[in-house]
Amino acid sequence: MKKLWNTFSNGIINENPVLRLVIGMCAPLAVTTAVVNGFWMGIAVIFVLTASNALVSLLRKVVPAEIRIPIFIVVIATFTTVADLTLKAIQPEIHAKLGVFVPLIVVNCIILARAEAFASKNNLIQSVADGLGMALGFTLSLLILASIRELLGNGTWWGFNVLPASFEPAVVMILPPGAFVTLGYLLSGLNLITGKSGDN
Amino acid sequence: MANKDILSGEGKLLVSSSPHIRAQETVDWLMWQVVIALLPAVIVSIYFFGFRSFYLILLGTLAAVITEAAIEKAMGKDITIKDGSAVVTGLLLAFNLPATAPWWLVIIGSVFAIAVVKQTFGGLGYNFINPALTARAFLLAAWPQYVAGNFPLPLDTVTGATPLAVLKGTAAGTLPTYGDLFWGNVGGVLGETSAVALLAGGLYLIYLEVIDWRTPLSFICTVAAFTWVFGGSGGLFTGDPLFHVLAGGLILGAFFMATDYVTSPVTPLGRVVFGVGCGLITVLIRLWGDYPEGVSYSILLMNLLVPFIERWTAPRVYGMQPMQG
Amino acid sequence: MNYLAIIISGVLINNYIFSRFLGLCPFWGVSKQVETATGMSLAVVFVMTMASAVTWVLNRYLLEPFGLDYMQTIAFILVIATLVQFVEMVILKVSPVLYQALGIYLPLITTNCAVLGVALLNITENYNFLESIVNGAASAIGWSLAIVLFAGIRERLAFAPIAPSMRGFPIALVATGLMSIAFFGFQGLFRGILF
Numbered sequence: 001m002k003k004l005w006n007t008f009s010n011g012i013i014n015e016n017p018v019l020r021l022v023i024g025m026c027a028p029l030a031v032t033t034a035v036v037n038g039f040w041m042g043i044a045v046i047f048v049l050t051a052s053n054a055l056v057s058l059l060r061k062v063v064p065a066e067i068r069i070p071i072f073i074v075v076i077a078t079f080t081t082v083a084d085l086t087l088k089a090i091q092p093e094i095h096a097k098l099g100v101f102v103p104l105i106v107v108n109c110i111i112l113a114r115a116e117a118f119a120s121k122n123n124l125i126q127s128v129a130d131g132l133g134m135a136l137g138f139t140l141s142l143l144i145l146a147s148i149r150e151l152l153g154n155g156t157w158w159g160f161n162v163l164p165a166s167f168e169p170a171v172v173m174i175l176p177p178g179a180f181v182t183l184g185y186l187l188s189g190l191n192l193i194t195g196k197s198g199d200n
Numbered sequence: 201m202a203n204k205d206i207l208s209g210e211g212k213l214l215v216s217s218s219p220h221i222r223a224q225e226t227v228d229w230l231m232w233q234v235v236i237a238l239l240p241a242v243i244v245s246i247y248f249f250g251f252r253s254f255y256l257i258l259l260g261t262l263a264a265v266i267t268e269a270a271i272e273k274a275m276g277k278d279i280t281i282k283d284g285s286a287v288v289t290g291l292l293l294a295f296n297l298p299a300t301a302p303w304w305l306v307i308i309g310s311v312f313a314i315a316v317v318k319q320t321f322g323g324l325g326y327n328f329i330n331p332a333l334t335a336r337a338f339l340l341a342a343w344p345q346y347v348a349g350n351f352p353l354p355l356d357t358v359t360g361a362t363p364l365a366v367l368k369g370t371a372a373g374t375l376p377t378y379g380d381l382f383w384g385n386v387g388g389v390l391g392e393t394s395a396v397a398l399l400a401g402g403l404y405l406i407y408l409e410v411i412d413w414r415t416p417l418s419f420i421c422t423v424a425a426f427t428w429v430f431g432g433s434g435g436l437f438t439g440d441p442l443f444h445v446l447a448g449g450l451i452l453g454a455f456f457m458a459t460d461y462v463t464s465p466v467t468p469l470g471r472v473v474f475g476v477g478c479g480l481i482t483v484l485i486r487l488w489g490d491y492p493e494g495v496s497y498s499i500l501l502m503n504l505l506v507p508f509i510e511r512w513t514a515p516r517v518y519g520m521q522p523m524q525g
Numbered sequence: 526m527n528y529l530a531i532i533i534s535g536v537l538i539n540n541y542i543f544s545r546f547l548g549l550c551p552f553w554g555v556s557k558q559v560e561t562a563t564g565m566s567l568a569v570v571f572v573m574t575m576a577s578a579v580t581w582v583l584n585r586y587l588l589e590p591f592g593l594d595y596m597q598t599i600a601f602i603l604v605i606a607t608l609v610q611f612v613e614m615v616i617l618k619v620s621p622v623l624y625q626a627l628g629i630y631l632p633l634i635t636t637n638c639a640v641l642g643v644a645l646l647n648i649t650e651n652y653n654f655l656e657s658i659v660n661g662a663a664s665a666i667g668w669s670l671a672i673v674l675f676a677g678i679r680e681r682l683a684f685a686p687i688a689p690s691m692r693g694f695p696i697a698l699v700a701t702g703l704m705s706i707a708f709f710g711f712q713g714l715f716r717g718i719l720f
Contacts, residue, residue, distance in 0.1 A: 022694045023550065024550070025549045025550065025553075026546045026547055026548070026549045026550075026638050027546075029546045029549065030545070030546035070603075070606065073602055073603070073606065074599065074603070077598050077599040077602050077603075078599060080598055081595060081596070081598050081599060084598065085595060099649075100547075100642055100645050100646055100649070103597070103598040103641070103645055104547075104638045104641060104642060104645075106598055106602050106641070107602065107635075107636050107637070107638045107641050108638070109550060109636055112636065168343060170342035170343065171341065171342055171343070171344070172338060172341035172342035172706075173342070175341055176543055176544055176546065176702070176705045177338065177341065177702040177703070177705045177706045177709075178702075179546070179702070180698045180699065180701045180702030180705060181316065181698070181699050181702035181703075183698050184691075184694075184695045184696070184697075184698030184699035184702065185695065185699070187694050187695045187698065188688075188690045188691045188695035189690075191689075191690035191691075191695065192690045275688060316699065316703075317703060320687070320688075320691060320696070320699055321682065321685055321687060321696070321700075322685035322686045322687050323686070326681075326682075326685035326686070326687075328678045328681060328682070328700070328703075329703050329704075329707065334703055334706055334707070337706045337707065337709060337710075338706055340709075341706065341709055481710070484714070485710055485711075485714075488714055488715050488718065489710065489711070489712065489713055489714050490712045490713025490714070490716065491710070491712075491713075494710060496710075497707065497709065497710025497711075498710070500706070500707035500710065501707050501708075501710055503707070504674045504677075504678065504704060504707060505674070505677075506677075507559075507677030507678060507680065507681060508674075508677050511677075
């Protein structure tokens, strides 16, 4: 049980894909103009990552090693398509705003990396815990980034006015420079807290 | 003169092996000369735009200096505010904002310029892009309503369009005379309007060899040539080059911002290339872009090309070894 | 003039890095030196142009007639993966020199979301065959411009006394942000003339 918890929490804290490993950055930067967009992107990734980890784990003993990567890609692409079409049906407006980034979940490095590094070597329950943890970590970082950007750039949180009327939103925060600069300082702040430092 | 070392590239600020100790006095001297050269424009700005101009310029400068000192203290570095570079950045940032700018806009701009663009990258000598202009472009993207649009007209309480906006047809108004443009009796940001005050300062810096004449000359000539060819409504060669040179921020940018030591090339040929490039992009934006003025973006975009301009124009000895990252 | 509009939009105005957020992993991963960034750029231009052509044909003559539009993502990613393998083999056969230069970058391109991104965007934008190819090449050239410029700056950053907590990804992100501010200058270029 403790091992299961460790597997699960690893993706949220120690190896948070966005804030610690810094991989698969396109969607986190692109869709965090509003918290609600980040939330639905997170839901889509939770579904795809957990489902693909589960299936890859089940298939791990039958898939020949030489063709495992193409098989993983097909598995991930199938679940991505399911997520894409489902989101289009239940949240058409959000789906339109997320645009190309929902189908692009298929090339998000995190998902293939977890299939290859974890699910293809571990049992079903462990793999589901890993996928769920990683995806929740991904979602959490999207929500943090989107909260900062929407608050400063639009004066709202999840569309609600939460700042005094005298606050004048800095539109640049929901534009590309706001995304890059905010995430840069966010990562730096985390490095300060954890005492870790990068290299040039 | 000691400053010739710097200009010839021998004491290039970017060289990481401690150029600062020996050159420190020289850097201070250079920067304070720039401040002196900007004073005529400060005085004209206060004359035309009133006390508000003085207040915003002072606020921008103070905010830049305090930010620099605070960050250096927090990071345990030597405090370098005496070198005058933060003063120049604060001054130039305020120069690029209109008199209607709210006080907090100037402070946010100065903090962004010093904290994000300069100190994050290692402080003086290491920023790859012009701090004051990047901060100005940041403010324009964040609060366009305060940075672009209608500016206060000089000696007056009403607001109106800048000469370039009128020329472009994006705003209504009458085109000013060359005389008004020359003396600075036109709408615009605080420091850009008076051609004569800026020229006086610029020529002073060229006379002292603080800046190289190549960059402003090639920048201004390129703008003049291309606006003459493409800038007219009656076909090719019907543009008004004098208007394009005097209006907007060209003279301010060409003499005081395209010549920034840290973010422009050190080689003589590189400086010409840099000036011509700035001129081309300025004309591109003025004639066919969204904004009426392109000087600040042209300098920022050319800043990004500096590593390549230096590679291509430097003597073979330096800059050619691939650096290990 | 439509092609010119696609080119200027792809290279400058809607740059894949500074405005569309596509292809960021290799952008930060292979930009430590100008030489490697240039090599990667060549490979990306090559693959994105080819992928635009192949996926357009696949969509028009296979997916659309049979009502298989929903298979786009799966079909495109498989085709791109195959294409990259194929290109790698052809280059190895035809020009070992070029293979030496590009070989190590090619496998990285399959997971470059700019490639699948351009394939999908060509369809959303309703581009015809030639427009898709031009868009693929222009977007890739814009991506290349960004990575090569960034590599030039990054070589200088390597020597700067940057705070330990800012080193690595944080400084790369902030630098990219400042570059994207400069690229705002191209906004609305030729509006009313080409667009």
